Every structure is written in structure tokens, then in C-alpha cells.
Amino acid sequence: MSALETFFDNVWIDALWRLLAVLGLMVLVVLALTWIERKFIGRIQMRLGPMRTGPFGIMQPIADMVKILLKEDLRPATADRLVFELAPFLAFVPVFLTLLALPFTAKWGVRVLDLGLLYFIAVSGLTVLGYVFAGWASDNKYGLIGALRTAAQLISYEVPLVLAVLALAMLAGSLNLLDIVEKQGRVPFIVWQPLGFFLFMAAAVSDLTRRPFDVAAAESEVAGGPWIEFSGIRWSILYALTEYTNMFALCVLGSLIFLGGWDWPLGLKWGWWWQLVLIFAKTMTLILVIMWVNGTFPRVRVDQLMSLCWKLLLPLAFAQIFLNGLIIVYGWPDWTFLLTSGLALAVAGYVVYSVIPVGAPSRIVVRSGA
Amino acid sequence: MLGVLRGLAETLRTMARKPVTVQYPTVRREMPERERGYPLLLWDSEVGEPFCTGCHACERACPTECISVIMKDNPLAAEGTSKRRKIVDQFLLDYGRCIRCRICVETCNFSAIAMNNTWDGHEMSRYDRGDLVVNLDQLLAKSKEGGFTPWVSP
């Protein structure tokens, strides 16, 4: 008993088994998400999704994995070898590192950092390098253009993401994720910060390069994307694994900081089992919202993408910070958060609505001669 | 913002509907009576010979020229058991060229050729293109088995 305890008290062993646990969790989550996405999108499109591989297509992710592993490992002869091989890892590892700062229950996370939120945002920003490396190493004109475009998109959308999260940190008064969750004991922060939540989700969708912001994939139709020369397991790491892990990480973060994490509404007295259930339920809700948006929206053009970020989301993020600051400094009651944030969101909606001339139906209909 | 919310509501609504997928080949949907599968020849079971007399009418009418017919004197007519003086000797139909336009059926004076309105009128995958050229016995096989009712236009 005591030998086992001291074994696991060793800092290195402790870190190692937690790391392995999160790794296993990540693999399971990615496999599950590929299946869920295909079934969910299929349902939106009134069709069944995978049905043949195993009952209800459950083995489909395994089948995909086997197919990808068995593919030939191609590399262009003129490609920069080191950079080419490094690119998928450079895209994936930072995303995995972000998982290490997330507390999944009140007592369990790989590490609980005092600057957890800052760590998350900072490290997830490194994935941009992976895409740039991928585009550069492909030695392909179109790959490079696509990669630079993706890099521009990811970097631009980091800014509203960081600012929205910063506004929230102002509200909570701390960057420690445990503290943020505990402060939402009675009311989750989404109630106080609807605008912040909207900004967070928009920036998250863009960070994942999903519709409506999947310009990188659209480039593949016409001029190629950063993944153009990657195949097999490299492509899978670069595209599928990164995207799904990133989706999972962002959604866990979103449910921790906006939806109340494992604390609201049940509180701490129910035990770690219920906390896990709560946090996964909330994460799945956010993931399904992202997939729902994926299946509904058309793509935004790349210049519209940029102007949306810098002309709409950024001013809104600043507005959110400013309003939060006002309320905190003057000590106004909590419901003013909801009022101001909700108003700002409504104003944003109205601005979008009025900039696009949706009002007048642009057609004349005239009765036929007969 | 309302437009995007309306779109999202629409997809939410569709999620509740039953999927329209029919899982072929486990489930095969029912074919209408007039379904135009690939053509086949009909067997006159009363007399024991094909209806086809080898008159070349369908061969001339076929737009893609996929039919090849050879006619012969009917041995059963000499015996007196059949009213057909001529009968088909060899009938080659290239399913690879056939476009299933049904003009051969329309032209036939003896209602000897019909479109196969069952599932195996469509499931024609073969490994060799040469296997798509069918001869008289293959064409008569389904009708000889019995139970096949072609659709005759009014």
C-alpha cells in the first residue's frame, strides 16, 4: 500500500500516468467524434450516415484509421525534408498540450496552472506554425498560397478569441481555470456574457477552419490548400487529428468558462462521477453546435472572412472588455453585465442585418398576359 | 442575424425527420410495373418455343443497332404443332449498347420481346464486356422459368 502510494507520489510517475490517461482520452474522443460527425451531419441531411461497418457504423473510425495507416507515404522529391516531416507534429502537439491545462473534475486535471487560461490560448496559437511549415515544405505554389491564407485566418481570429477570454477573466478576476469554474457556482458566465460567448464560438469555429470559415478547404477546389502534398498518416495527423482534438479542447474550455463546467448546476457534493458526466454533456453540446453550424452554412469568401474578423468581431471584443471594465470599476450590480452584453450583441446583429440589403425582395413579378 | 438563425432552425427541424435512405442491397425498393430493365425474349409455354419469329423488325428499329437476328424455318410448323412458319435461330443482343428505349418492344408484331421489369433487369454488372452480349438461351431463361409478367402497353 504505502509502496504503491509513494510510487505514484513521485512527480514524474504522476505526470506520466496523467499524460497517458489524457492521451487515451484524446484517442477515444477523436475516434468517437469522427463517427458522431458523420452520423450527425447525415441526420441533418436526412440520411443515415455510415451503417455497414459494424452495427450502426460504429467501426467506421477504425476502418478509416486502418485505411489511412496503410496508405503510401508520399513526399515530393523537391520538398524540404525536415520541414515536411515536422509540419504535422508542429500542428498537432500544441493542441495536445492545451489539453494538459484543463481540469476535468474538481480534483483531476493533468496540472492545474495558475495561469491556465493564458497557457491554453498561448499554446494553441502555435498550431499556425504547423500550417505554414506544411505549405512551405510542399514546394507547391498553390500549397504555399493556401497555407499563408490559412495562417492569416488563424492569426486574425486569435485576437477576438483572446479578447473575449480576457473579458471573461476580468469578470472572474482570475486566470486559474478552477477558480473560474467555482465562481460560476450559481450562474454560469454565459448569462453575464452572451456577447463574449458568441465571440468565443465564432473564433473557435474559425480556429478549427470549419464552415462557415473553411476557406482553406475551398482553396483545395481551385488553388490547393496547405495539406495538398500530404497523404496517409501525415495528412491524418495534420487534418483530422488536429481538428478533432482542437475541437474537443476548445469545447471543454468553452464549457468550463462559459457554461459552468462541472460545478453548475449540481455543485461539488455529488462526487466526481457526476462532474465528469456534466462536463462531457456540456462539451458535447458545444461540439454538436459546431457541427450543426458546419452543416448549415455556406462558405465565406476569404476577403469577407478578414473583414468580418477585423471590422466586426474585433470592435465587439473591445466593446465587451470596455463594458466589463466599466461595470467592475463602478461596482454596478451583476445584472448590468447581462444588459450591456446582450445589448451589444443585439447591436451587432442589427449592424450585420443592415449592412446586407436583405429587406427589399429584389424581384418584380408581373402577371402573365393570358 | 435572423437569416442565419432561420437556416439553423431549418436544419434542426430536419434532424427530427426520418431519414429517406433505402439501404440497398439489403432492402430493395419496389419497382413500378412499367419499369424498363434490359430486354428479354418471351417463351410460349403452350407450344414450347419462343414467340419470336426472327422477323428483323426490332433489329431495324433499334437506334443503336444492338440486335442481331437469324431466322430459320420452324421445324414445329412442319409437324403441325405451331402456327409460326419461321422461328428465331439465333438472337444476339448487346446489353452494352442497348439504351433501353423500348422501341424494339413497340415495333414487335408478335409481342415477343419485353422489358425486364424486375431487379435483375437492372443488376447487370459483369467482369468482362463480352459477357454483356447475350444469346437466345440467356434471353429466354427468365421467361422459361415462369412467373414473369411483362408490362404490355395499352
Added chain:
Amino acid sequence: MATELDRELETLDINVNVGPQHPATHGVFRMVLTVSGEKVVDAVPHIGYMHRGAEKLSEGVDYRQGLIFQDRTEYLAQFNAEMCYCQAIERLGGIEVPERAEYIRVILAELNRITSHYMFAGAFATDLGVYGTAFTYAFREREYIQAIFEAVTGDRMMYGYFRPGGVVWDVTDDFKDRVRWVCKQTRVGIDDIDRLLTKNEVFLTRSLDIGCISKDDAIDYGLSGPMLRASGLQFDLRRDEPYSIYDRFEFEIPTGTRGDVYDRYLVRMEEMRQSARIVEQAIEQMPDGPIMPEKAPRRLRLPPGEIYMRTENPRGEYGIYLVSKGGEKPYRLKIRSACLSNLTALKQMVVGHYVADAVVILGSVDIVLGEVDR
């Protein structure tokens, strides 16, 4: 070294080949865009990948056999193409079509217009990047209508149902009920796609003021169909030069104002509703009776002469120019393709826009390569 660097920094116009194989569903069409930075400077369409010699083949077969080539040329609006062909022969040969056959033809042609526009809606949405949602909705609705076509003609795509003089056999007994049901159901389907796309802000920013063409330019280029009507000219052959029995029905002609991609989309969606209206009127008025003229000859011989017959296909003005020197086979059958004429305006519409818009504009022209290349 310095001069090499200078030369490298010079901006070059890249040729982007939107190749014969499209991810979207337009068929084998090649468009070479010359792109400067992000804007398109020049666009050269290359066609001919699907040329199968339909016109020449029609010269070698008689009039009944020649019908099949019309299906295969315009393979998304088959009944409209067959209608044009049969009307051309009937007008040249002075053949009277019985009433019931006329009604059946109009009903099937208008239902085919609805399916063709559904195909447009689905493919267009896919071009814009919707993951496939609008596509599956559109195809579900198409299935309902195609089930009727299959029940009546026996085939799901190459119908070959019309004949010069009428239709080849009568419709099924439950035709009227099914058509009535499908008209109601189609309105639901159109509303579904409408709700998904029409007021969607992302859709609007991608399609408003993209690919504009003015009314005068449209007339100059010889555009027709929804493209012309979206530019503001209210011209529809069903009303202005009525053929068959279109003058008995009441329907509206949707017209746009700006001539952009969004207007074309709206015009086509509204045309679907108007087609459903025509079908509802026709199914009420449909009489009983014969479906082929009584003295229909076994082999059709046309007197010598020539005729140009044009009809309002879903894509525009589809014309058949038929020259007959007597006899059973045409001397020359020329097909005036709506899509080909519409494509001549492609360069004007695309130049000045972004590369991503070029695909959207091509989608809005709604081409069928079989018709473009024949």
C-alpha cells in the same frame, strides 16, 4: 543577385485552371482564369469535352429513333427537350396532337422544370460551400417527382416518352392523385430550401452583386431563360410565343432587377412555384381521350421544308432547327443550345471578381454539358 530578386518580386499573372474535373457537379467544363493577385483578369472557357455528335447521329435515324438523342443532350430537362423536338416535327408535318396528350406533355414538362431547378438549387448551394444539406433536400424532393416519371415512363432519366403526335402510352391510373400530392409537397420542399438559404447572411454576401450583367448586355449576348429574366427583361417563350397549350394557363413571370447571382437564384426558385401552379391547373383541366392521332403512320415521313422551333427550357431558349428533304430521316437537325449562348457571357461576368466567385458565377449559369457540347 539583386536583379534576380527584383524579377522574383514582380507580380505575375497566374493561370488557374479550373479543370475539366469539377468538384461541383457541372460536368466536364474547363475554365482557364488568369488571376492577378486575387482578382480575375481574364477567363477563357474550353468546351467540347462532352461532344458526342448528337446532331450528326440524328441525321442517320428516323424521327422516332431520333427522340432518344434529345434526352441525352439535355439530360436534366428531358421532357422539355423532347417537347421541342416533337413540336418541331409536328409543326413541319402538320400533325395534330390530341388534347390529352398535350396536357400530359405540359404537366410532365413543367414537373421536369421543377426537378431541373431543384438540381440547380442543390448544386449551387454546394458550389457556395454548404456541406450538402441543400443538395440532399433538393434531391429528396426530386425523388418524389421522379417516382412519378418512373411510374409513367419506366425510366428514371432517359424517358423517351413523347412521340411526334402525342405520347407513346397513357399515364397510370393514379397519375392525377400523385401529381396533386407532389404539387403540394414540392411547395414544402421549396420552402425548406428557401428557409435554409434565401435570407442567410453568408449566402447573401456571397451572391449579391456578384456576376452582374445588365439588361442590354444580356440581350446583346443572346442570353435567355432565367439569366435574361434576372437581368430585368421579362421575356418568357411560354407567354410571348406560346407553343403547345401554354396559353390556357395563368402564371407569373418572375423577373429580377440587378442581374446578379442572387437574382438568378430567386428567379429560379419562384419559377418552381409557378410551374407547380401550372401543373395544378393542367391536372384539373386534363380531359380523357386518345393520346396519339388516329391515323398515326407507322413510319413518319415529313414533307420537305425547314422549321426553327424554340421552347422555354429551364435553362433558356432551346431551339431545334430541322431541315427535311422529305423522307423518314432529317436532312439536318441543329440544336440551339441555351447553355452555350449563356456561357458566352461568362467572361464579362467573371472578370473583376475573385477566384472564389468565378465558381459561384459558373454555378449560377446552370449549365448542362450535354447541351453545351451536344
